[in-house]
Amino acid sequence: MRQAIGIDRVVKRYGAFEALKGVSLSIADNEFFTLLGPSGCGKTTLLRTIAGFEDVTAGAIALYGENIAALPPEKRPVNTVFQQYALFPHMTVRDNVAFGLRMQGVALTERRARAAEMLELVHLSDFAERLPTQLSGGQQQRVALARALAPRPRVLLLDEPLSALDLKLRQAMRVELKQLQETTGITFVFVTHDQEEALAMSDRIAVMSNGEVQQVGDPRTIYEAPVNRFVADFIGETNVLPVMVDAVADGRARITLPGGHVLTTDALEGLAPGAHHVSIRPERLSLATADADLTVRVERVIYLGTDLQLLARLADGTPIVTRLQNSSRNELPPAGADVGLTVEAGAARLLLD
Amino acid sequence: MAAAPDTSGSVATGWRSLAVPLMLPTWLVIGLFLLVPVALMGVYSVLTKDFRGGVVWEFSLAAYDQFFVTRGLFGDEPPQIEWTYIAIFWRSIWQAALATLLCLLIGFPTAWFIATRSPRHRALWVFLITVPYWVNLLIRTVSLRFLLRDQGPLNEGLMAIGVIDAPLRIINTDVAVQLGLFYSYLPFMVLPIYAAVERYNFALSEAARDLYAGPWTTLREIVLPVVKPGIVAGCILVFVPSLGAFLAPDLLGGAKTYMIGSLIDEQFRGSMGNWPFGAAVAMILLTLVLLVLLWQARAAGRERR
Numbered sequence: 001m002r003q004a005i006g007i008d009r010v011v012k013r014y015g016a017f018e019a020l021k022g023v024s025l026s027i028a029d030n031e032f033f034t035l036l037g038p039s040g041c042g043k044t045t046l047l048r049t050i051a052g053f054e055d056v057t058a059g060a061i062a063l064y065g066e067n068i069a070a071l072p073p074e075k076r077p078v079n080t081v082f083q084q085y086a087l088f089p090h091m092t093v094r095d096n097v098a099f100g101l102r103m104q105g106v107a108l109t110e111r112r113a114r115a116a117e118m119l120e121l122v123h124l125s126d127f128a129e130r131l132p133t134q135l136s137g138g139q140q141q142r143v144a145l146a147r148a149l150a151p152r153p154r155v156l157l158l159d160e161p162l163s164a165l166d167l168k169l170r171q172a173m174r175v176e177l178k179q180l181q182e183t184t185g186i187t188f189v190f191v192t193h194d195q196e197e198a199l200a201m202s203d204r205i206a207v208m209s210n211g212e213v214q215q216v217g218d219p220r221t222i223y224e225a226p227v228n229r230f231v232a233d234f235i236g237e238t239n240v241l242p243v244m245v246d247a248v249a250d251g252r253a254r255i256t257l258p259g260g261h262v263l264t265t266d267a268l269e270g271l272a273p274g275a276h277h278v279s280i281r282p283e284r285l286s287l288a289t290a291d292a293d294l295t296v297r298v299e300r301v302i303y304l305g306t307d308l309q310l311l312a313r314l315a316d317g318t319p320i321v322t323r324l325q326n327s328s329r330n331e332l333p334p335a336g337a338d339v340g341l342t343v344e345a346g347a348a349r350l351l352l353d
Numbered sequence: 354m355a356a357a358p359d360t361s362g363s364v365a366t367g368w369r370s371l372a373v374p375l376m377l378p379t380w381l382v383i384g385l386f387l388l389v390p391v392a393l394m395g396v397y398s399v400l401t402k403d404f405r406g407g408v409v410w411e412f413s414l415a416a417y418d419q420f421f422v423t424r425g426l427f428g429d430e431p432p433q434i435e436w437t438y439i440a441i442f443w444r445s446i447w448q449a450a451l452a453t454l455l456c457l458l459i460g461f462p463t464a465w466f467i468a469t470r471s472p473r474h475r476a477l478w479v480f481l482i483t484v485p486y487w488v489n490l491l492i493r494t495v496s497l498r499f500l501l502r503d504q505g506p507l508n509e510g511l512m513a514i515g516v517i518d519a520p521l522r523i524i525n526t527d528v529a530v531q532l533g534l535f536y537s538y539l540p541f542m543v544l545p546i547y548a549a550v551e552r553y554n555f556a557l558s559e560a561a562r563d564l565y566a567g568p569w570t571t572l573r574e575i576v577l578p579v580v581k582p583g584i585v586a587g588c589i590l591v592f593v594p595s596l597g598a599f600l601a602p603d604l605l606g607g608a609k610t611y612m613i614g615s616l617i618d619e620q621f622r623g624s625m626g627n628w629p630f631g632a633a634v635a636m637i638l639l640t641l642v643l644l645v646l647l648w649q650a651r652a653a654g655r656e657r658r
Contacts, residue, residue: 086554
């Protein structure tokens, strides 16, 4: 796997504030890579250091093996799609799209042809002569995309490009962006705080918090095997339960759930017996038919259409959320009833705190 | 209005019916103190001058004739174009254009600097820019004269530290007039440009840099076109008053730096004046300025298209 971007122990400091605390990442060629995290986690800062808008305090950034950390943005073969699009208001859509090519010294006829090609790619051929202010938000977004793709960058950086769109458009654009990345074969580095967006589009995700990378992995790993409490909490809905690790052997751990039931699950590297936490996704819990892993008292059942949400508590008061598929077979317990829940095999994931 | 939908009672119509009474004071002020004097000036310019100053109410084109046509010293030669006043106009336009350029070159970086400070510091800088303008223009121009004269602080200071041996001849030259105009009208350049740069979205500059434009290309291709309305406004606000200025040329310039403002001013002073001629020069200046503004408005309109 060829490396497109190598980020090596990058530190970014603003005065006393450390926005990036020694981040290292390797992004592969042709990959749709997402930087995911809450606002202020450093994801946008990291993207801006790759683009060249921010210099790094320490560390190196390599683009296809070449260290670019000292280069100004105009010398880096990467292009950016900005959050608020940043289209040039005094230029037509065509001139916006052709701007990068003009700056690279591409001849007029080829510039025209490439701009037309890009506008076709984003379905805006009929809007070439318009000014950006005469377009809707979704159309402006496509122009920004076409403008950044026109110079055929080796890497495309996208800074929350969908956040200004309404929900329907956002969902449609997800599919389109993913298709675009596959057809162009350009490496995409995508910044978002929306975990659903990240899961839907990415080949791999880096979850960030407090200027550090918490976990890197494909969407399935990030969702199903979060390494720590932050990742488990941030990605989707989860139940975090206190457990006792009784024994660790051969990468497996024997744990005791609250209530005394014993399970075996994957151990984490360097795990010692003692008090720990596990994460269990709500959809990995079901109503027990025989031997229950957890016993809870039901507080409320919420009807969500495709799903039913069961809100309950353990004897010690820990809240437990269960998602059950809506089917006619369900016999739902009334509020106040004590019910047994089964934890799907492998669903209880040990967390590093 | 018969076909208009019935919106009586809505807030909008309520205000619309109040529009005329609310606008009346403005119209009165503009009419009384702007249009009437200009009309009066137009009328005076086609009257006959009274030798004691003032006018005789008798139609005459003598003032315009004096401006454009010469018939020799004794008025008995065939009519030719009079270049004296046209030359004064030309010099005034030239001086005003130069002052505008100077204000732009200094004003743009100044405005840029202020607009890129933190919001709290911006207010302070704008305040500092306007502080000198709380003092009357005449007093400021006189003090500039004091500052620049041969035995003034500037020359004495430069000689004391040994930069020059003899005083620089600044006072009564075009340089002094330029300094005076520049100093008088700089804020009129800085403030509109500041307002435009403050609204400028700096992500546009980042986008340009990202698309392979260097810093200077970004300035030329993106920044200047986007803040152009502010620059144009600043240039008009400096050029127009510079063209008619009379304090700076009068107090700082010499005989060779005579400008339109002084020419007009002189025609209304004491019994030596010539009111119809002064009015005619003012009317010609007004026409010129209106033509420039009209041309600018049409150019801006074409761009917006």
